[in-house]
Amino acid sequence: SAILNEVQTQGSTKLPSNKSVLVLGDNATGKTTLIAKLQGVEDPKKGSGLEYAYIDVKDEYRDDMTRLGVWVLDGDPGHTNLLHYALNETNYAHTLVILTVSMTQPWGWLEQLNHWIKVLGQHIESLQLDAKEKEAARQRLATTWQSYCEVGDDLDPGSPVKRTMRNNSIDEDDLLPLTEDALITNLGLDIVVVVTKTDYMTTLEKEYEYRDEHFDFIQQWIRNFCLRHGTSLFYTSVKEDKNCDLLYKYLTHRIYGLPFRTPALVVEKDAVLIPAGWDSLKKISILYENMHGVNAENPYTDIIKAPPTRKAVSNREAEVQTEDEQAFLARQQEILKQGDQVRGESPLRSQAGGVGSNKSGPRTPGTTGQSSPKKIDPKLTPATPGGEGVLANFFNSLLHKKSGSPAGGGPGGAGSPAGAARTANGTDAMMTPEKMAVRTDAAAELDRLSRSVKKEIDLSQSEC
Numbered sequence: 001s002a003i004l005n006e007v008q009t010q011g012s013t014k015l016p017s018n019k020s021v022l023v024l025g026d027n028a029t030g031k032t033t034l035i036a037k038l039q040g041v042e043d044p045k046k047g048s049g050l051e052y053a054y055i056d057v058k059d060e061y062r063d064d065m066t067r068l069g070v071w072v073l074d075g076d077p078g079h080t081n082l083l084h085y086a087l088n089e090t091n092y093a094h095t096l097v098i099l100t101v102s103m104t105q106p107w108g109w110l111e112q113l114n115h116w117i118k119v120l121g122q123h124i125e126s127l128q129l130d131a132k133e134k135e136a137a138r139q140r141l142a143t144t145w146q147s148y149c150e151v152g153d154d155l156d157p158g159s160p161v162k163r164t165m166r167n168n169s170i171d172e173d174d175l176l177p178l179t180e181d182a183l184i185t186n187l188g189l190d191i192v193v194v195v196t197k198t199d200y201m202t203t204l205e206k207e208y209e210y211r212d213e214h215f216d217f218i219q220q221w222i223r224n225f226c227l228r229h230g231t232s233l234f235y236t237s238v239k240e241d242k243n244c245d246l247l248y249k250y251l252t253h254r255i256y257g258l259p260f261r262t263p264a265l266v267v268e269k270d271a272v273l274i275p276a277g278w279d280s281l282k283k284i285s286i287l288y289e290n291m292h293g294v295n296a297e298n299p300y301t302d303i304i305k306a307p308p309t310r311k312a313v314s315n316r317e318a319e320v321q322t323e324d325e326q327a328f329l330a331r332q333q334e335i336l337k338q339g340d341q342v343r344g345e346s347p348l349r350s351q352a353g354g355v356g357s358n359k360s361g362p363r364t365p366g367t368t369g370q371s372s373p374k375k376i377d378p379k380l381t382p383a384t385p386g387g388e389g390v391l392a393n394f395f396n397s398l399l400h401k402k403s404g405s406p407a408g409g410g411p412g413g414a415g416s417p418a419g420a421a422r423t424a425n426g427t428d429a430m431m432t433p434e435k436m437a438v439r440t441d442a443a444a445e446l447d448r449l450s451r452s453v454k455k456e457i458d459l460s461q462s463e464c
Contacts, residue, residue: 026100096192103199117229192250199270227280
């Protein structure tokens with residue numbers, strides 16, 4: 001009958017649905033990726049502010065299933081005011097807290113962990129909790145530490161350890177006193193410190209010259225921190241899938257009382273597992289034996305120093321400032337004056353033949369400062385060989401062009417350049433002497449080119 005009563009009791013017990021997990025930590029410590037791994041999601045989506053998710057929890061022994069709510073708070077200090085939505089008077093006794101730090105920045109652990117413990121403690125003090133409820137939560141956490149026993153798969157199912165894990169109860173006479181420095185800060189909440197991205201240790205060794213004694217120093221420091229605050233410790237790597245499944249099982253063990261038979265793991269430096277209640281100062285001191293060049297008494301930031309900051313490269317494209325039109329034209333004119341030293345030779349000029357070398361000399365209104373080509377293709381336009389001079393005159397005319405000139409009413413039509421009075425050589429009658437000189441220069445150049453081409457054509461015909 002005793003066996004039947006036990007089966008009926010276990011069969012009627014359902015997994016509670018009011019449990020939740022609160023995840024705290026700085027940005028870029030892998031909070032979202034870690035929860036996605038516990039959910040079994042391959043492509044995590046990063047949110048902002050206060051995120052909510054859930055993890056499916058299944059009890060294979062009782063064939064029961066429930067959902068564990070997960071709150072993920074943004075690491076920005078400006079979002080700490082959202083904490084009361086995730087942790088309040090209603091769910092205080094049913095919440096487990098995860099504090100995350102990343103192995104990519106071990107020099108920031110001291111500041112980050114102290115900051116979030118302070119934020120959590122101040123928030124709990126602000127809650128309108130009954131004094132007896134607070135004390136009961138603290139006593140429950142202390143009892144968890146005092147009643148911890150080594151576990152293993154080879155234990156007899158009827159042993160006291162197994163009964164303790166199943167019933168979550170133990171006689172007060174069997175409780176051991178708290179070890180030295182344990183639970184100095186008791187917030188009454190189950191807290192698990194998770195070190196993420198432990199696969200980055202190889203990068204720390206290669207790029208920052210970290211040695212085993214540095215990792216031992218880091219481990220002894222964070223284990224001392226966990227001892228003082230009564231927390232568990234997990235080193236995880238989602239990339240290499242280290243300790244993620246064990247973390248899931250440990251969370252269900254702490255929240256729902258499901259079995260967890262994995263002992264503490266301290267051999268592999270990137271897969272450390274310290275359950276709450278296992279550690280002590282004596283066990284931590286074992287790490288000191290291999291720390292020859294590092295003193296464990298030194299301040300954390302003196303040994304684990306932040307590397308020199310590298311200047312961030314901005315991906316923002318530089319804004320392009322437009323150049324003044326007249327300045328651009330003046331610069332082009334200077335380029336034209338410099339000749340072939342700056343300007344490349346055009347294909348048409350290469351086909352037409354070589355040109356004179358006297359291109360850098362002074363220019364007169366009747367010439368362009370270059371000799372005539374030896375032979376010109378009659379199909380080409382007359383202005384092609386001397387196009388540089390015409391372009392120079394064109395840019396020169398643009399530079400001296402004055403906007404807003406009064407419209408003339410010449411005999412050819414009022415206000416129209418086409419209708420303005422023309423001189424014998426084709427220039428406008430109302431143009432200033434300076435403009436007249438420019439136009440005369442261009443006209444003279446065109447006349448010279450026309451005569452030269454005509455002469456070449458006549459010579460070619462006479463030879464035929």
